[in-house]
Amino acid sequence: MEGKQSEVVLIGTWPSAYCKRVELALKLKGIPYEYIEEDLENKSRLLLQCNPVHKKVPVLVHNGKPIAESLVILEYIDEHWSNTASKLLPADxxxxxxxxxxxxxxxxxxxxxxxxxxxxxxxxxxxxxxxxxxxxxxxxxxxxxxxxxxxxxxxxxxxxxxxxxxxxxxxxxxxxxxxxxxxxxxxxxxxxxxxxxxxxxxxxxxxxxxxxxxxxxxxxxxxxxxxxx
Ligand SMILES: N[C@@H](CCC(=O)N[C@@H](CS)C(=O)NCC(=O)O)C(=O)O
Missing domain, CATH: 1.20.1050.10 (Glutathione S-transferase Yfyf (Class Pi); Chain A, domain 2)
Incomplete structure (x- = not known):
């Protein structure tokens, strides 16, 4: 997404357990990220661009590419940063x-x-x-x-x-x-x-x-x- 400099950006809202999942996974893996607090009463252009289907948080933007849905995001994080000590899912x-x-x-x-x-x-x-x-x-x-x-x-x-x-x-x-x-x-x-x-x-x-x-x-x-x- 244009204008976003950080490699990993999380768009979320603070009370949302779905968003906290992504924060926790990023922290467990030691992945630095930029956090953007979304106003769900007045959704940003960035959110609507990144998640046009559900228009919900969380969205993870990795190198400009958006990923939505917390379970999908967790799997993506685990697969992309697979060489860290913390594995979220087992190999089997x-x-x-x-x-x-x-x-x-x-x-x-x-x-x-x-x-x-x-x-x-x-x-x-x-x-x-x-x-x-x-x-x-x-x-x-x-x-x-x-x-x-x-x-x-x-x-x-x-x-x-x-x-x-x-x-x-x-x-x-x-x-x-x-x-x-x-x-x-x-x-x-x-x-x-x-x-x-x-x-x-x-x-x-x-x-x-x-x-x-x-x-x-x-x-x-x-x-x-x-x-x-
Ligand atoms: N299944 C989604 C649920 C996400 C969700 O419900 N997010 C809420 C915040 S807790 C939201 O963005 N709501 C905005 C809306 O429904 O317009 C996930 O796992 O990420």
Whole structure:
């Protein structure tokens, strides 16, 4: 894209877990990048040029060439900077396929189960939380069956592809609890909770997670904003 000097540019918004995935992957690999904060209420020409199909962040611009969709970007980063110590995906094609399967399950099943919790009340909310916890249970059982190393992180001793995808969303659970309601209870989801706790302690996760209070305020604004007249 014209006018951009840096080799690696990330277009993002600070509360977006999808964008945090890309930041975390770049930091894990030690790749320097320029960050551009996008205003989603007034999308920039740069964003519309770089992601004309979805018009969403994150977009990674590498040597002027844009790549959209967080999962696609993570794979690109892992493939292009494959000689760094941190590998996001393992070499074995079958394991890679399993990890991609669970990453898609997370984004296609678990993520959309959050909004019904926000939009409901009383018994209906209880049911939505139960449904969410059922999906988490399937996820945990699947990982336990399919992946060889899963402690303290899903990827073993270092953060991998799934940790990045899950952690950037789940590590904000306390902000969600404060802004909306409690969904993640240690007793109900011990394994999932232990992954999230380990991820939250990782120094790079601490570096990229938005400040708690700002996240609570953002969630309240996003979920409880009065409808525009
Ligand atoms: N599937 C996309 C989702 C990205 C996404 O939903 N981005 C939001 C910010 S969290 C966005 O740009 N929304 C702007 C819009 O919907 O117009 C990914 O994984 O990158």
């Amino acid at each position: 094609p079958y394991l890679r396929a399993k990890i991609r399967f669970w990453a898609n399950y997370h984004d296609q099943k678990i993520m959309p189960a959050i909004l019904p919790i926000v939009l409901s009340e009383g018994n209906e909310r209880e049911k939505a939380i139960e449904d969410y916890n059922e999906l988490l249970k399937v996820f945990v059982q699947g990982i336990e069956k399919d992946l060889p190393t899963k402690a303290p992180f899903l990827n073993g001793n270092s953060l991998g592809f799934l940790d990045i995808i899950v952690g950037t969303v789940a590590c904000n659970y306390q902000a969600f609890h404060e802004a909306v309601t409690v969904i993640l209870e240690p007793a109900k989801n011990p394994t999932f909770f232990s992954w999230v706790t380990a991820m939250k302690e990782h120094p790079l996760v601490k570096e990229i997670l938005p400040p708690h209070d700002e996240m609570v305020a953002k969630m309240k604004e996003k979920y409880f904003q009065a409808p525009k007249a």
